[in-house]
Amino acid sequence: MDRVDAVVIGAGVVGLAVARALALRGLETVVLEAETAIGTGTSSRNSEVIHAGLYYPQGSWKARLCVQGRQMLYRYAEERGIAYRRCGxxxxxxxxxxxxxxxxxxxxxxxxxxxxxxxxxxxxxxxxxxxxxxxxxxxxxSTGIIDSHDYMLALQGDLEAAGGMIAFASPVERVRCGADGHVVEVGGEGAGELQARVVVNAAGLWAPALAGRLDGLAAPHVPRAxxxxxxxxxxxxxxxxxxxxxxxxxxxxxxxxxxxxxxxxxxxxxxxxxxxxxxxxxxxxxxxxxxxxxxxxxxxxxxxxxxxxxxxxxxxxxxxxIQAPGEPARDFVLQGPAEHGVAGLVNLFGIESPGLTAALALGEAVAGMVAPA
The missing domain is CATH 3.30.9.10 (D-Amino Acid Oxidase, subunit A, domain 2)
Structure with a gap:
């Protein structure tokens, strides 16, 4: 069985940002993506707005990560030559x-x-x-717009330059969580098993469904989608x-x-x-x-x-x-070992807007949970 330090499930903008952050901290990182390209879900079907952070409740993940992520994103876009405009x-x-x-x-x-x-x-x-x-x-x-595809390509480039990789057409069927690491069962073209100390569920729309297939994660920690x-x-x-x-x-x-x-x-x-x-x-x-x-x-x-x-x-x-119609909007959920008790596992639930803006900051937050600098 192949072994790596970290597996990130999902190659949307958040999964790529998380994988990049882990790889830059020295972890051998593999991204498993069910589709054949990066960012085919929510990441490629949004308004491409760089949000300033105006509306979110004070102290929430959305507020903190949006403001921090927006500052990081403008610097990153400038450094990488990603097309953007601070239009207001x-x-x-x-x-x-x-x-x-x-x-x-x-x-x-x-x-x-x-x-x-x-x-x-x-x-x-x-x-x-x-x-x-x-x-x-x-x-x-400070509100702007950005080419989200160029942004994701830059994140992928950083990941690969740091020694990470993406396995496409590799849906995750199941994860067996254990105290000494997690065994990820992969279907599709990359069928097989992969063992990792760190597993990050960044499956976006399908993150709750995937969490239901994490053997070792208690059911109360799996929200309804x-x-x-x-x-x-x-x-x-x-x-x-x-x-x-x-x-x-x-x-x-x-x-x-x-x-x-x-x-x-x-x-x-x-x-x-x-x-x-x-x-x-x-x-x-x-x-x-x-x-x-x-x-x-x-x-x-x-x-x-x-x-x-x-x-x-x-x-x-x-x-x-992760809230029903008519219910109040919920904050991002960054569910790590402190919440569910499973070492090395992070679930990301309800990562909607401002997820594109917040992605770089979100990547750093997740990396801090499982691989402190």
Missing amino acids: KLVVATSKAQLPALRQVIEAAGRNGVTDLQWLEADAAHALEPALSCVAAVLSP YFAKGNYYALAGRAPFSRLIYPVPEAAGLGVHLTLDLGGQARFGPDVEWIEPDAQGRLDYRVDPRRAERFYAEIRRYWPALPDEALQPAYSGVRPK
Whole structure:
């Protein structure tokens, strides 16, 4: 049986960042990926936004890792030549009734260490974005966008340069956890067994299902998975905006927001559509054109000139939720030996937004649990 120091399950952006961090600490690290390429799940189906860390509860993993990860990501992108743009974001109030909530955005961000927000009255916001309609806005200059694929390729390159590797088409069937190490049973093209002192479950959408196949992990430590599909619609033609536009957050979420890609193409979304895998365990990523109808009224609150029939189906992503519909949003779960008592094992549950932004910081946090520097 082959032996390595560490196995990371899942080659999304978080799995790659964790594997990179472990390899840079001197651990011989193998990433096992069920698909034939990196980042084919949630990591390639998001808005590619570098979040500033405005909304998350103070002291939460999301708040801490987003702020730290954003700073790390900008430095990393600059050093590696990854395409990105610090374009900024406007959080907008479209009625006076929303002004208290807009002020709360600044207060919450300040508690998270985000101190560069700027309050803009309507005229100042309109001067920045002439097509925008609002009564006030908050400018987040440290919000940006990034080429997520280039980012993941850079993480893969760092991992391999540090002696690590990725085994594709290698689904994990089962893990037998033991005090002297863990035996990972691998199916697919790389069928066989691999023994490792450290195992990190970074399987994203399928992390709870995988945790259920970890022999030695008690059932109470395995959360139920929920799947929240988010549909995006692209704007036909070029948008008259140079920054991201977000409505004031409401109880249901962040609303229908406008994001831009590095080419300037505008996308609107995501909405929330709770779904279930089919009998073969597959998720339906098709975007229903009819769902765009409910977007128009929301968007026209801040962009009244949105033309009719301007939204076209773009793509969808699925968020790896660990709370049921209607329940309060949960924090990232970094479940290590201190929580479940299994040496060398870390489970990552509910790593949704801002996971892309937080990935480098998350990698360091996980490495610190099992391989202190």
